[in-house]
Amino acid sequence: MGLEEEIEAIEEEIANTPYNKSTEGHIGRLKAKLSEKKEKLERQQSGSGGGGGYAVEKTGDATVAFVGFPSVGKSTLLNALTNAESEVGEYEFTTLNVQPGMLKYRGANIQLLDVPGLIEGAAGGRGGGREVLSVVRTADLVLFVLSVFEPDQYSKLRQELYYNKVRLDTEPKSVSVTKRHKGGLKVTTNRDIGLEEATVKEILREYGYVNADVTIREEITIDQLVDALQANRVYLPSAVAVNKADLIQPDYKETVDEQLRELDIDPEEAVFISAEEEKGLEALKEKIWEKLGLIRIYMDKPGRGVDYEEPLVLMEGEHTVDDALDRLGGSFDERFRFARVTGESAKHDEQQVGRDHELADEDVLRIVARK
Numbered sequence: 001m002g003l004e005e006e007i008e009a010i011e012e013e014i015a016n017t018p019y020n021k022s023t024e025g026h027i028g029r030l031k032a033k034l035s036e037k038k039e040k041l042e043r044q045q046s047g048s049g050g051g052g053g054y055a056v057e058k059t060g061d062a063t064v065a066f067v068g069f070p071s072v073g074k075s076t077l078l079n080a081l082t083n084a085e086s087e088v089g090e091y092e093f094t095t096l097n098v099q100p101g102m103l104k105y106r107g108a109n110i111q112l113l114d115v116p117g118l119i120e121g122a123a124g125g126r127g128g129g130r131e132v133l134s135v136v137r138t139a140d141l142v143l144f145v146l147s148v149f150e151p152d153q154y155s156k157l158r159q160e161l162y163y164n165k166v167r168l169d170t171e172p173k174s175v176s177v178t179k180r181h182k183g184g185l186k187v188t189t190n191r192d193i194g195l196e197e198a199t200v201k202e203i204l205r206e207y208g209y210v211n212a213d214v215t216i217r218e219e220i221t222i223d224q225l226v227d228a229l230q231a232n233r234v235y236l237p238s239a240v241a242v243n244k245a246d247l248i249q250p251d252y253k254e255t256v257d258e259q260l261r262e263l264d265i266d267p268e269e270a271v272f273i274s275a276e277e278e279k280g281l282e283a284l285k286e287k288i289w290e291k292l293g294l295i296r297i298y299m300d301k302p303g304r305g306v307d308y309e310e311p312l313v314l315m316e317g318e319h320t321v322d323d324a325l326d327r328l329g330g331s332f333d334e335r336f337r338f339a340r341v342t343g344e345s346a347k348h349d350e351q352q353v354g355r356d357h358e359l360a361d362e363d364v365l366r367i368v369a370r371k
């Protein structure tokens with residue numbers, strides 16, 4: 001049996017096995033096996049396909065990938081958001097027709113990538129789909145671009161990303177595995193994790209662990225455990241733009257809202273836009289900013305005053321003084337003594353803080369360094 005047939009056989013067995021406590025371990029093992037076979041197939045395929053060469057150079061403070069079916073208006077949107085002033089070029093897109101643009105917003109440079117053809121050929125890695133997905137995987141935010149007439153394309157797009165190991169709007173589960181020399185598999189939990197201990201062991205065994213301590217501190221599903229054991233999942237936030245809103249009558253919006261709800265999208269969260277008529281774009285920029293968790297830090301430079309023109313822009317999860325130092329290029333690293341912060345994160349103006357201090361949007365930061 002070839003690898004592809006094996007994968008199909010396992011998928012079929014999973015689909016045909018009813019899920020209950022007594023089959024849970026078995027299903028866990030099958031899912032782990034399935035995941036490994038898929039990895040193997042992918043390695044084989046990329047090995048024979050000539051591979052490589054489709055990395056997109058990331059520039060700017062953050063990168064957003066536009067994901068949507070053909071003709072929903074992705075390129076129109078990209079052009080509307082970046083205008084003619086954006087400098088395009090100097091990018092190496094060797095095999096992919098990726099359209100890049102730079103959105104300047106609140107002093108940040110946000111790279112926008114219009115990645116075509118996610119759907120055609122993406123399933124199972126045919127054609128250029130995999131390459132498109134590799135671009136999406138390097139982004140910091142996925143923006144789904146939907147047409148107001150076909151919001152249900154959303155499920156297909158999400159599913160495609162899921163198959164390709166992109167996990168949206170969720171954090172990886174915390175699972176730690178430490179290999180030992182003996183003692184078998186030991187599972188430690190501090191609460192009901194929603195899985196039988198035997199299931200956890202079955203899955204770990206499938207991954208070749210014989211002696212190991214496993215610690216799981218939160219509720220977890222079989223799929224999430226498999227994800228946690230495979231290193232190549234990416235976790236990204238997402239947002240939804242509903243385009244061509246200029247084409248509907250006002251009273252049709254309620255119908256679209258209802259469709260969105262059915263897709264598990266909060267209509268309040270989705271941004272209705274018209275790329276063509278450049279409507280709703282401010283709200284969309286704001287949403288992108290919010291979802292990326294960007295903050296602006298105004299640097300107070302010795303002798304030059306506060307630079308309000310070109311803030312240091314920090315991403316979600318990188319809001320400390322230390323992260324700011326990193327972004328400044330590290331020349332301060334050895335000489336850093338303390339920092340002074342004025343703004344929302346500070347208890348008072350010019351508060352003296354250390355490297356761990358969490359900064360907030362529009363803080364003014366001065367680094368005090370040794371000479």
Ligand SMILES: Nc1nc2c(ncn2[C@@H]2O[C@H](COP(=O)(O)OP(=O)(O)OP(=O)(O)O)[C@@H](O)[C@H]2O)c(=O)[nH]1
Binds near residue numbers: 076245275277
């Ligand atoms: N009425 C209206 N038409 C739009 C809007 N946005 C895009 N269009 C039109 O929809 C068509 C497709 O737009 P594109 O921007 O080329 O769509 P795309 O998603 O980039 O499509 P591909 O290049 O095939 O991936 C064009 O004729 C646009 O003029 C909009 O907001 N309102």
